Amino acid sequence: MSQQPQELRAVEWTGDALALIDQTALPHHTRILHVRDVDGLVDAIQRLVVRGAPAIGAAGAYGVALALLQGRREGWSETRVRAEIARVRAARPTAVNLMVCVDRVVERLADGVDAVLAEAVAVQREDIEANRAMGAHGADWLLKKVAVDRPLRILTHCNTGALATAGWGTALGVIRELHARGLLEVVYADETRPLLQGARLTAWELDQEGIPHYVQADGAAAGTILRGDVDAAVVGADRIAANGDTANKVGTVGVALACADAGIPFLVAAPTSTVDLATPSGDAIHIEMRGEAEVLEWGGVRTAPAGSRGHNPAFDVTPGRLVTGLVTEHGVLEVSAGELPADRLA
Ligand code: MRU
Helix, strand or coil: CCCCHHHCCCEEECCCCEEEECCCCCCCCCCEEEECCHHHHHHHHHCCCCCCHHHHHHHHHHHHHHHHHHHHHHCCCHHHHHHHHHHHHCCCCCCHHHHHHHHHHHCCHHHCHHHHHHHHHHHHHHHHHHHHHHHHHHHHHHHHHHCCCCCEEEEECCCCEHHHCCCCECHHHHHHHHHHCCCEEEEEEECCCCCCHHHHHHHHHHHHCCCCEEEECHHHHHHHHHCCCCCEEEECCCEEECCCCEEEECCHHHHHHHHHHHCCCEEEECCHHHEECCCCCHHHCCCCECCCHHHHEECCEECCCCCCCCCCECEEEECHHHCCEEEECCEEECHHHCCCHHHHHC
16 A cells, blocks of 8 residues: 555554564565564564664654553563563653653553553654644754855755654654645665665655655765755654754764865754753763674665674664754754753753
8 A cells, every 4th residue: 555655654553563664674565563562562662673863762652552561461560561561662762752652651650541651642743743743943043044045955864754753754744844835856865874864765755745855875964065956954863962962873973074175054853842951961871782793784684794793783873063053843943153052941
């Protein structure tokens, strides 16, 4: 069944299960995975069946309901239910949305499963609303900053669209808004090694909407920017520290450095649920290290010599000084100019 991007729901509650679009199978297969227990959800988050900070936040929110329902079926104690919820909360360490959304829904635990589900539905709805607002604020800001009288050429990294969120997208939401206004010329989508979220997922979403785009190797990004082929870069975030340091998919900091050198805007688009004021700076952000096989193999076939070790951080940290703008649902903060999140988001 083909789904329009506007209707795309990476995460959907069906009444007794969590339906996830299996993002490991895209773009070739649109498969839905129905998750009914905590083990299944933890596995789906860790294998990136569901991925992207806001989407795993929404999945975690429904995970609280899954744990309650499984607990009822299997006669768990309250202590066991809470321990299983803690496993969901810890399934991946970098995106703060997972912890924030689980904690928000856990507050309703004592009120029963209907209250828990209602809170999870609210998490999902609010994320979509935030993304729409972010898209409009981000597009307005870019058009002012870039100030050319032609449509914009935007570079992005990883996937931040409907697949990575509850719907619409963060950075890709800004890009979709520019397209909807007829003010987007082309998107340069970094392929995003090693799991190809850009080539497989961003390109798929752009293609579905008829948005002109190139997929380029991550290593091409700096050259494309320095050659003047790009007006601005727009990316998402997994966790933003109080000083504006931003963790996002590995490779993002290189894009930010090239933008700084070229003197073009580097815009981070993220809901306030991604801002972690309790984390003072990027040094304190836990960066997920993933398995070596993801960088030592290609399609299950070993590409590196047998003696090589793999180094596979899933994210990197862009210092706040390189973040020209941070767009949230409330508007844009010029982080590198000293408008720190703590000043305006508390
Ligand atoms: O490992 P992933 O695919 O979950 O990483 C996702 C990213 O880094 C995204 O850029 C980020 O979560 C923002 S998604 C709106």
